[in-house]
Amino acid sequence: MLNVCPLSELPPGEALRVPCSPPIAVFRTEEGEVLAIDDTCTHQDASLADGWLEGCQVECPLHASRFDLRTGAVDAPPAKRPVRTHRVEVVDGMIQVELSLDTPNLPPGLAAGSGANA
Amino acid sequence: MTATIEPGAHPAALTAQGSLLRTLPGRAYVDPAFFAAEQDGIFDQMWICAVRSDDLSGPGRFKTVQISRESILLTRNRKGEVRGYFNVCRHRGARLCLEESGEVKRAFQCPYHAWTYDLDGKLIAAPNLTSMPDIDRVEYGLHHVAVREWLGYVWVCLAPQPPSFEATVQQDVIDRLGDLASIDAYDIEHLQPGRRIHYDVQANWKLIIENFMECYHCATIHPELTEVLPEFANGYAAQYFVGHGAEFGEEIEGFTVDGSAGLGKIPGIQEEQDRRYYAMTVRPQVFINLVPDHVIFHRLFPMAEDRTIVECDWLYLPDVVASGKDVSSSVELFDRVNRQDFDACERCQPSMSSSQYAEGGVLVPTEHHIRIFHDWVLDRVGDLG
Numbered sequence: 084m085l086n087v088c089p090l091s092e093l094p095p096g097e098a099l100r101v102p103c104s105p106p107i108a109v110f111r112t113e114e115g116e117v118l119a120i121d122d123t124c125t126h127q128d129a130s131l132a133d134g135w136l137e138g139c140q141v142e143c144p145l146h147a148s149r150f151d152l153r154t155g156a157v158d159a160p161p162a163k164r165p166v167r168t169h170r171v172e173v174v175d176g177m178i179q180v181e182l183s184l185d186t187p188n189l190p191p192g193l194a195a196g197s198g199a200n201a
Numbered sequence: 202m203t204a205t206i207e208p209g210a211h212p213a214a215l216t217a218q219g220s221l222l223r224t225l226p227g228r229a230y231v232d233p234a235f236f237a238a239e240q241d242g243i244f245d246q247m248w249i250c251a252v253r254s255d256d257l258s259g260p261g262r263f264k265t266v267q268i269s270r271e272s273i274l275l276t277r278n279r280k281g282e283v284r285g286y287f288n289v290c291r292h293r294g295a296r297l298c299l300e301e302s303g304e305v306k307r308a309f310q311c312p313y314h315a316w317t318y319d320l321d322g323k324l325i326a327a328p329n330l331t332s333m334p335d336i337d338r339v340e341y342g343l344h345h346v347a348v349r350e351w352l353g354y355v356w357v358c359l360a361p362q363p364p365s366f367e368a369t370v371q372q373d374v375i376d377r378l379g380d381l382a383s384i385d386a387y388d389i390e391h392l393q394p395g396r397r398i399h400y401d402v403q404a405n406w407k408l409i410i411e412n413f414m415e416c417y418h419c420a421t422i423h424p425e426l427t428e429v430l431p432e433f434a435n436g437y438a439a440q441y442f443v444g445h446g447a448e449f450g451e452e453i454e455g456f457t458v459d460g461s462a463g464l465g466k467i468p469g470i471q472e473e474q475d476r477r478y479y480a481m482t483v484r485p486q487v488f489i490n491l492v493p494d495h496v497i498f499h500r501l502f503p504m505a506e507d508r509t510i511v512e513c514d515w516l517y518l519p520d521v522v523a524s525g526k527d528v529s530s531s532v533e534l535f536d537r538v539n540r541q542d543f544d545a546c547e548r549c550q551p552s553m554s555s556s557q558y559a560e561g562g563v564l565v566p567t568e569h570h571i572r573i574f575h576d577w578v579l580d581r582v583g584d585l586g
Contacts, residue, residue, distance in 0.1 A: 145326055
């Protein structure tokens with residue numbers, strides 16, 4: 084499990100980018116649910132943590148494809164492939180993420196284990 | 202274009218003592234270099250009245266306006282505060298917003314490489330941005346311009362160190378009316394545009410200002426206005442005396458094209474402001490006209506040495522606009538005045554480059570106060586002109 088941050092440091096409606104490889108984005112919805120997906124849009128290298136959170140969806144800030152935070156599914160092009168989702172637990176007030184073992188759907192030019200991991 | 206203009210030169214020195222004073226030389230109205238110097242010394246430096254505050258009705262509503270040589274993007278942030286930016290993408294310089302007005306949901310995005318800025322101008326997203334962590338998102342946000350709201354308008358200043366708004370814009374109003382309370386009485390901020398007319402005038406901006414400052418022409422080209430304000434026939438401009446408003450004629454019921462009754466009086470105005478017309482110039486590009494039931498507000502946008510766009514708003518009490526009352530007879534009066542004035546300015550513009558106007562023309566005594574404006578222009582332009 085990856086310790087992300089205390090729950091108290093992630094207010095509802097906010098997102099946090101975790102610079103692991105590949106990076107992930109952890110969201111706390113307005114309703115209080117904490118969810119994690121891959122941070123990088125599957126269309127082009129953009130940070131979904133910088134996107135627009137609405138309900139249980141995040142809209143990519145660059146080209147407006149929306150990803151479902153629970154399933155990773157994308158609603159409409161230009162992104163075509165889903166992002167991975169990661170299981171989240173809050174233990175003793177600490178957000179913890181269990182990283183998915185699936186192969187990530189990174190955009191062209193960003194191979195798994197390289198790229199947007201600054 | 203052989204005439205030279207000595208900075209700060211007193212035009213009196215250029216003419217014989219007597220009734221007449223010199224105007225600016227012809228080249229001040231036609232020379233692109235002189236116009237460029239005015240952009241540098243005046244329009245890039247001073248507070249410019251850009252848009253009506255209501256044109257930016259909420260977060261993400263935007264207008265783009267050309268001020269001097271720049272396209273300026275005006276919007277409101279999430280808190281509803283007005284923000285102004287140079288409409289230039291910080292990446293490769295593409296014009297960010299091409300539309301004259303519109304609404305964005307959350308951000309302005311450059312259509313070239315998708316650099317994306319929030320309503321406070323901060324760079325919030327760009328392709329590969331997270332792999333360039335050395336890019337400071339505020340430093341590479343949109344360049345701000347200073348903004349200020351007054352009289353229900355958004356005023357902007359392109360200069361990095363704007364002059365005092367009080368000592369410039371508001372002082373021009375005080376110099377004309379005697380105090381700010383006199384204009385506050387009209388509650389212009391809460392009036393609403395009942396009509397807006399856009400005039401594309403093929404004349405130098407100074408001709409329009411000079412024309413507005415004098416009334417020597419009124420009896421000749423403004424028959425309707427002179428009917429409503431008989432004292433205009435004597436040629437003295439309403440702008441000449443501090444605190445003086447031109448009185449309506451005895452038979453006149455309202456500030457309308459035929460003198461018929463106007464609309465409900467603005468509640469805050471004083472008794473001495475009733476049945477009077479006050480006009481003022483706020484340098485460098487605003488005219489404000491006050492009458493008991495409405496306000497006529499001109500914004501001038503000089504586009505070139507021989508072209509000026511004028512946006513004119515007729516502002517009424519909110520219930521007049523909401524109830525759809527007929528405002529056409531008051532609009533028609535000043536629309537006619539505007540067209541008569543702008544026709545006169547367009548008649549002058551081609552002659553400004555005549556060999557016979559190289560040294561300019563003359564001002565009669567009822568126009569002598571225009572020289573204050575000329576001296577001011579020369580002072581602002583300095584030796585650049």
